[in-house]
Amino acid sequence: MLVAQETGAPVGGTEPPPPRPPGPRRRILSAAVALTALLATLTVLSLLVGTGSSPVARAWDFLMGDPSARADAQLRLAVLDVRLPRTLAAVLVGVSLGAAGCLLQAVTRNPLAETGLLGVNSGAALGVVIGLTYFGVRSSYALLGWALAGGMAASAVVLLLAASGRGAASPLRLVLAGSALGATFHGMTSYVLLSTQSTFDTFRYWTIGSLAGLKTSDTYPLIPLIVIGLLVAFGSARPLAALALGDDGARALGHRPGLIRVVVAGAVTLLAGSAVAIAGPIAFLGLLAPHAARAVTGPRMAAQLALSALIAADVMIAADIFARVAIRPWETPVSVLLAFVGGPLLIWIARSRRLSTAGGTA
Incomplete structure (x- = not known):
């Protein structure tokens, strides 16, 4: 007995309990820190890498304040006027689509819901086509404004259609109204393009989804809208968690399901509309990011959003x-690269046995 105690061996033949796995809060915090560090690293890398001939080492010297690198006009143009705006745009678009997709999957309790569900993408496309065809719009800033206006108008019409008649806007009504309006706007867009071929080339470049050619002035006006959308999203986290219990459960906890859906749809419109206006339609990102987040956070809505x-x-x-x-x-x-990745992942999600519970746990 004494020998066992002096040598540190277990007394009485008992074994020490196995180490406990990290708690959910610790796991979420670790994931958030890792993702933030990765985002910072990718941001710096985005400023160093480009399609031009500027070496990465020279771009690094420019960021570090080297006088000779700062005096290079071509390098300054590449880093500050080309790479910095699209880096900022990539962060804004990613944050907006990720949060908007998470909100939509939670409010509709549909794990396959994505940012085009409220007709934002089709409305933005129709807005761009109308601006190009009937108002002679050519600047990127003006196209951004028309895309944002079209996306918001489409979302407003979807909300009106879903809330019309008896009862509040239900998930089924939102899905049906968004699908119907999206198909209608797509047909209208095709009609305008076929009747005015001169706008097709510009529209084709926008609708393919790209961050090339953006200026910082194109994204700054949308930052307040994205911030407002994020604030509304995180403010809706607790009501959305209650809504996951069903409408009756949410009412028992003192919430109004119809009002929750309207408020969340407004936040999705601000976030998705801004993202589509900046980069054009980007598929799969708003669909896949919430699934990856839910694998870490479980049913914690605020953590899912972040x-x-x-x-x-x-x-x-x-x-x-x-x-x-x-x-x-x-x-x-x-958007092409994301489609190559998102397509197989979407097939895997659709075949997953947990598909039926993925949206409900939001």
């Missing part, structure tokens, strides 16, 4: 970096 936004921002900026170097000296549209 991790989904971080994951989508990381994926978006990584895809944009790869888009610049995949086929130098040309660029691959970032």
Whole structure:
């Protein structure tokens, strides 16, 4: 007995209990720190890498304040006027789509809901086509405004259709109204394009989804809208958690399901509309990021929103970096790269046995 105690061996033949796995809060915090560090690393890498001939080492010297690098006008143009705006845009688009997708999957209790569900994408496309065809819009800033206006108008019409008649806007009504309006707007867009071929080339470049050619002045006006959308999203986290229990459960806890859906739809409109206005329609990102976040957070809604936004921002900026170097000296549209990744992942999600519970746990 004494020998066992002096040598540190277990007394009485008992074994020490196995180490406990980290708690959910610790796991979520670790994931958030890792994703934030990855985002910072990718942001710096995005400023160093481009389609031009500027060496990475010279770009690093420029960021570190080297006088000779700062005096290089071509390097200054590449880093500050080309890479910095699209880096900022990639972060904003990723955060917006990740948070918007998480909100939509929670409010509709549909794990396959994505940011085009409220007709934002089709409305933005119709807005761009109308601006190009009937108002002679050509500048990127003006196209951004028309896209944002079209997306918001489409979302407003979907909300009106879903809330019309008896009862409040239900998940089924939102889905049906969004699908119907999206198909209608798509047909209207096709009609205008076929009748005015001169706008097709400009629209084709916008609708493919890319961050190339953006200016900082194009994204700054949308930052307040994105911030407002994020504030509303995180403010809706507790009501959305109650809504996951069903409408009756939410009412028992003192919440109004119809009002929750309207408020969340407004936040989704601000976030998704701003993202589509900046980069055009980006598929799969708002669908996949919430699934990855939910695998870490479980049913914690606020944590889902935060991790989904971080994951989508990381994926978006990584895809944009790869888009610049995949086929130098040309660029691959970032939406194409995301589609290559998102398509197989969507098939895997659709075949997963947990699909029926993925949306309900939000």
